Amino acid sequence: MISPIRQCAQCGGGLRPKSVAHTQTWGEGIYRVENVPAWVCAQCGEVWLSAEVSQTIDRLVAKPPRAKRYEKVPVYSYPAPAVSR
Numbered sequence: 001m002i003s004p005i006r007q008c009a010q011c012g013g014g015l016r017p018k019s020v021a022h023t024q025t026w027g028e029g030i031y032r033v034e035n036v037p038a039w040v041c042a043q044c045g046e047v048w049l050s051a052e053v054s055q056t057i058d059r060l061v062a063k064p065p066r067a068k069r070y071e072k073v074p075v076y077s078y079p080a081p082a083v084s085r
């Protein structure tokens with residue numbers, strides 16, 4: 001069941017379908033999943049994943065297939081909360 005999200009819950013802007021790279025933590029691992037079908041807000045750029053896509057990612061990282069490739073990625077915490085209105 002596909003449940004598209006049509007409006008940004010942050011700012012109410014319109015969402016556009018877009019493939020994104022999503023980073024998911026699971027246990028002690030960090031998983032980067034590319035070509036994730038997401039909805040990106042045209043106004044604030046917030047990325048939204050449908051429940052179905054989130055579940056698919058959860059399943060994928062819980063039992064990952066052979067990785068497409070490996071990257072050593074330094075991961076940082078964003079220094080300040082995102083600007084909200």
Ligand SMILES: [Zn+2]
Pocket residue numbers: 008009010011012013041042043044045046
């Ligand atoms: Zn928005």
